[in-house]
Amino acid sequence: MMTALGPMAVQRIDAWQEKFLANDHGDDAWVIDLLRRGVRDARGAPLLFRAATRCPAFQFLSDKGVDLMQRGADGSTLLMDMLDIIDVDAFDRLAALFAAAGAVDLADHDGITPLSSSIRFGRLEKARLLLKHGASPNAIAHIRRYGDAPLDIATQAVLCIPFEGDRETISIAALELLKQHGLDIGKPARERLKTQIPDRCAKLRRWVDDHI
Numbered sequence: 001m002m003t004a005l006g007p008m009a010v011q012r013i014d015a016w017q018e019k020f021l022a023n024d025h026g027d028d029a030w031v032i033d034l035l036r037r038g039v040r041d042a043r044g045a046p047l048l049f050r051a052a053t054r055c056p057a058f059q060f061l062s063d064k065g066v067d068l069m070q071r072g073a074d075g076s077t078l079l080m081d082m083l084d085i086i087d088v089d090a091f092d093r094l095a096a097l098f099a100a101a102g103a104v105d106l107a108d109h110d111g112i113t114p115l116s117s118s119i120r121f122g123r124l125e126k127a128r129l130l131l132k133h134g135a136s137p138n139a140i141a142h143i144r145r146y147g148d149a150p151l152d153i154a155t156q157a158v159l160c161i162p163f164e165g166d167r168e169t170i171s172i173a174a175l176e177l178l179k180q181h182g183l184d185i186g187k188p189a190r191e192r193l194k195t196q197i198p199d200r201c202a203k204l205r206r207w208v209d210d211h212i
Contacts, residue, residue: 005039005047013047017057028060035066044073055090068097069106077106079114079130082121084163092129099133111141116153119178122162122170127177137178138185153178154185154212158196158204168201175212185212 005013016031035048048070052058062068071077078086078094086094095114098104105113115135118127131137142148157174160167175183185193190212197205 005034005041007042010041010047010050013051017052017054020057020060021054032061032064032066035061036064038067038070040073046070046072049078053086053090055087055093058090058093062097068094069101069103071106072108074110075108077103077108077114079104079106080108080112080117081114081123081126082117084121084123084126088125088129091126095129095133095135104130104133104135105139107139107141110143110145111139112143112151113139113141113153115139116141116151116156119153119174120156120160122160122165122167122174124170124173124177127174131177131181137181137183152185152189152193154183154189154193155196158193158208168204171201171204172207175207179211183212 012027013031013034016027019025019027031051035051039047041047041050048061048066048068049072052061058068068078077098079091079098081091095104098106105115107113113135115127115130115137116139118124118130137153139153141151143151154175157171157178160171160174162170190208193212194205194208197208
């Protein structure tokens, strides 16, 4: 059974990357040992999820035998970067790593894929990278907490909650991106999608009418 780490040690993990990038390698061996063993924080998330955000750090950890495909208690992976803390170059390399293992669509326990999560939160640059590496725009999740209700990625685009920017504009851009990469929904799904569009989003509704 994997053990959890206390708050002081977690803070030390949080500080590791900046020390590593500044050529201070005093904590490298300690961090590598913890991450190889899949040690978690008090909430059950792998320490890997907080140790690195940039390419040199991820590359170093990978070279030292750390599994970058570790999963959280909810089945999440590094590609589910909802807070957008992993830089774009690092995320591109991670997506390539997962794709090479046939896991770019590796979903959490509700069936939410990294692409679905990126679209939901308006992270379109990372969505583009996932699609570049073969993520499916047609994946459907079944949300356990809602009685296994189905949820497709197009609906995530319509219901997106971006951290910044105009929601309606981002929803349209997300749907355009998904369509460019093979989004394929039939008429019944299209009609269901339209029911999810807020009344105030007339521009989005027109776009769906014209393009989906």
